[in-house]
Every structure is written in structure tokens, then in C-alpha cells.
Amino acid sequence: MNIFLGRVAIFAVILLSWQFASGPLVDPFFVSSPSEIGGRFVELVASGRLFAHGWITVVETLAGFFCGACAGISVGLLLGRNETLAKLLDPILISIYSLPKVALAPLFIMWFGIGIEMKIILTATIVFFLVFLNTYSGVRAVEREQLEILRLMGAKEHHLIGKVVLPSAIQWVFTGLKLSVPYALIGAIVGEIMAANRGLGYLLQDAAGQLDTAGVFAALLAIIFLALLLQAAVRKLETALMPWKKEQDARELSI
Numbered sequence: 001m002n003i004f005l006g007r008v009a010i011f012a013v014i015l016l017s018w019q020f021a022s023g024p025l026v027d028p029f030f031v032s033s034p035s036e037i038g039g040r041f042v043e044l045v046a047s048g049r050l051f052a053h054g055w056i057t058v059v060e061t062l063a064g065f066f067c068g069a070c071a072g073i074s075v076g077l078l079l080g081r082n083e084t085l086a087k088l089l090d091p092i093l094i095s096i097y098s099l100p101k102v103a104l105a106p107l108f109i110m111w112f113g114i115g116i117e118m119k120i121i122l123t124a125t126i127v128f129f130l131v132f133l134n135t136y137s138g139v140r141a142v143e144r145e146q147l148e149i150l151r152l153m154g155a156k157e158h159h160l161i162g163k164v165v166l167p168s169a170i171q172w173v174f175t176g177l178k179l180s181v182p183y184a185l186i187g188a189i190v191g192e193i194m195a196a197n198r199g200l201g202y203l204l205q206d207a208a209g210q211l212d213t214a215g216v217f218a219a220l221l222a223i224i225f226l227a228l229l230l231q232a233a234v235r236k237l238e239t240a241l242m243p244w245k246k247e248q249d250a251r252e253l254s255i
Helices: 002-021 034-047 049-081 083-097 101-112 116-140 144-152 157-194 200-209 213-241 243-254
Strands: none
Touching (some): 049 116, 101 116, 116 157, 157 200
């Protein structure tokens, strides 16, 4: 409770300092003010523009996140269980991973156009590598001796994956999922800024094009809210699938 109140107090001090500094100390054209940003945010909500554009971004983010996560988990399991294949594909995957993924956006625009599909593919590409690397690391971390003993006892590969590998690697998988949530949103927003007429990224770019600083901050505020909601959803899923993790985190905080 004390931590929560401390956070509220810090946030309030920042907002009040910003409000009083805007005008007398800093040109509002560059930083606007919390009251003006709040008013613009309410305008966007009342007009329905925020929900219309926000829904497009939600669809792009969730679709890209789901596709990228499924592909990342699948490939991570496959390469984690097949050392020869991992050695063959490792240079290719590392080469692509080393690229800033947003640099692929112009190429994706040429290939897939400026529709929603391009943003979904860009988002999925970003999410894929984060989830893949964590899943692969989790699978490789499983004790080989344990797997060999079970294999000698007659366990098949699908039994090993379902009963040992996945349960052991699931914490690694969720680490990748939690890391990829903000990056999924970044992929969708960058795609919208570069080529779109819908979405929160477009709303942000449109406000910037009109030199509307309050509108830019209002769009950023909406993006922050969406990112927090997505992170909360992943944490809820993690708690549902890994109930022991909540108790473990509580014990670590109490130490």
C-alpha cells in the first residue's frame, strides 16, 4: 500500500510540475500541458475516433502476437529437440535476429501493401524471435539425463514434450511472451506510422503533421494504456497456467 501511495505521489508531483512549467518556463507548443492533453484525450473518446483507431491497433497487435508466438514456440520446440537442425539454421536465424525488425517495414510494404496484413506480419516477425529464443533456451535447459531415463523406460517423443519438456520450459516461454507484448505493439504502431490511414500510429502521425502537440501526447497516452492492458492480460494467463509462480514471486519480494 505504501509503495502504491508513493507511486501516486511521484506521478502527481510530475504532473503538477509539468502543468505549472508549461507556459511560464517552457513553450506549450513543445510540451503542451496535462490539462490540455487530458482535454484532447476526452475529445478523442467523445468523438469515437479513439476507439475506432484503437480497435484497428488492437486487432493488428493481437493477431501478430498470436501468430508470432505460435510460430516462435513451435520452432523453439523443434530446434530445441533437434540439435542437427538447430546447427543448420542457427546462422540464418541469428542473422535475421540481428536486424532491427522495424527496418523490414519498407520491404513488407512493397510485398504486402499498406493494409492491415502488413502490420500483422511485421508484428508477428518481431514477436517470433523473442518467443523463439526463450522457448529454445527453455527446451535446451531441460536435464538430458532425465529425458534419457524416460526414453529408456519407453517414453515416446510426444510424451517427453508433453510431460517433461513443455512443463519445464513454460516459464521461459512466458518470459518471452511478456517481453514481446510491448514489441508487438511497437510493430503495429511503426507500421501504422509508415503507411496507414487507420490506427493509433496513424492518429499519432496525423496529430504530429498538424503540429498538435496535445494530440500527439493524447495518442501516446492511449498507446500506454493499451500496452498496460496487454501486459496485464499476459500476466493473468501466466497466473492461470502457472499458479505456483505467484506464490514464488511473493516469497522473493518478501526476502
